[in-house]
Amino acid sequence: MSAAAVEVFRVVVIIVVMAVGRDVAPAGSPADGCDSITVCESDRVSRHVVVIGGGIAGLAAAHALVTASPPEGQHARVQVTVLEASPHLGGKLRVSDLAGVPVDEGAEALLLRRPEAVDLATAVGLGPDLEDAATTSAAVWSRGAMRPLPRRMVMGVPADLRDLAATGLLTRPELARVVLDRLRPGATIADDVSVGHYVAARMGRAVVDRLVEPLLGGVYAGRAGELSLHATMPQLAPYVVGRSLLAAASASRAASDRARPTTSTPGAVFGAPRGGVGRLPGALVTSLKQAGVTIRTDVTVRELARTSTGWRLVVGSTAAPEGVLADAVVVAVPAAPAARLLAGTASAAAAELAQVPYSSMAVVALAVPRGALPTLPKGSGFLVPPVEGRSIKAVTLTSAKWGWYADVAPDLVLLRASVGRLGEEALLQRDDAELVDQVRADLADAIGLRGSPVASRVTRWGGGLPQYTVGHLGRVERIRADLARHPGLTVAGAAYDGVGIPACIASGARAATEVGTALASLRQ
DSSP, rough: HHHHHHHHHHHHHHHHHHTTTTEEOOOTSSSGGOOSOOGGGGSOOOOOEEEEEHHHHHHHHHHHHHHHHOOOOSSSSSSEEEEEESSSSSTTTTEEEEEEEEEEESOOOTTTSSHHHHHHHHHTTTTTGEOOOOOOOOOETTTTEEEEOSSEETTTTEEHHHHHHHTOOOOOHHHHEEEEEEESSEHHHHHHHHHHHHHHHHOOOHHIIIHHHHHHHHSSSSOOTTTBHHHOTTGGGOOOOEEHHHHHHHHHHHHHHSSSSSSTTTTTOOEEEOOOOOHHHHHHHHHHHHHTTTEEEEEOEEEEEEEEESSEESOOSSSOOEEESSSSSEESOHHHHHHHHTTTTOOOHHHHHOOOOOEEEEEEEEEGGGOOOOSSSSSSEOOOOOOGSSSSEEEEEEHHTTTHHHHTTTTTEEEEHHHHHHHOOOOSSHHHHHHHHHHHHHHHHHHHSSSOOOOEEEEEEEEEOOEEETTHHHHHHHHHHHHHSSSTEEOSSTTSOOOHHHHHHHHHHHHHHHHHHHHHHTTT
């Protein structure tokens, strides 16, 4: 080859390298010349996994990926990049000051009967700060009075008739209607059915209105007549076989009571780290960065496409797009953006995800002087049935629920009220001051709150809660079946197997396992 030809060849190589340089990937990944299908550098080069979404599910997936033992024959763990479109990490787990003390803006308790949240919090250094709730008793504000929740129930479905009668939630005719459930033949649910329709048919409408609706509304901000029995009450559905609904709930509760809690306090149900559940994402991010995970915020993923050697993501603005290469991708964003990203690759999964509805809500937090509540209600808070026609659907007496607030805010009472259900968008369109005034008015009637708060805060979660409508479990199966055709591509988050913190963490861990299996298969 002549000197001129060599020089031309050198220039061409430089141009090609500069073009490829627009695609970002870590050292040893496909962008550095290592084919993602073949083994490079004696298989010591790590694989690159991109997690789209920095909510708790995405962060949990990243944690599981970097803490898992490397597959046999692989000497390096995966390299992980987390891309989050917003400035914040942790999704709906966020804490901020209210009257000078930290108060959660989203979820404020960890369910202790599942291990995932406690285990993760412990793994990232929050174990010593975990405390059980000081009280877990709760009430229902119904027909002008605070009435205790039944001690034995499953998401509002009563498991003991005498226990239900003692609460005073139902009138005598309404209780008599519940008794009919025992006299009717046991049912077997062949297909999915809505919680509201099934419970009303077995026990009467009052059980739905006064118990099931407020319980499900507190979790999903949805409507019992649209939510799936199998998806929202998986602990109950298996027992609804040839039994009355009352007997099914009793059997489910007995099985739950036999399950050992994950804490040292027998019977503890909820816990949280001192300072709020919103501390968990920060501790997790610190742990991930120490493990070498790259975390980027304010980065929107615009496209996701399969390549001959893995996956290519286009991120950033349309004016300055950036390519990111990966061997595997975890899509840990809500259903609608997940559907848009998957449309070009897994169209069947995308079509199913596009059908998942979401509801919006807001959390109104108040700090009031001790004197504003002449008598502090007992328990951790109360629920409000939709039939009461109030704006508030649930109230947490934060100061009473978490004992550590007595140390940091002894002169204040801290409360959090949930506002908004599916179909109540007009209520949520009110400005912050109007929402605070509405909550104050409801609390004045419910618990005698008087005067003005020392501080208030409104946090809006627009489109924040996926609705597990009838047929949800089948939809999730179809999504995963389609994604199984694309090894190295998986999903995680609240849209699939549960909206609680432990369920979202488990979803992230499941996605990490699927990715690990896919990456291991590349070496076979």
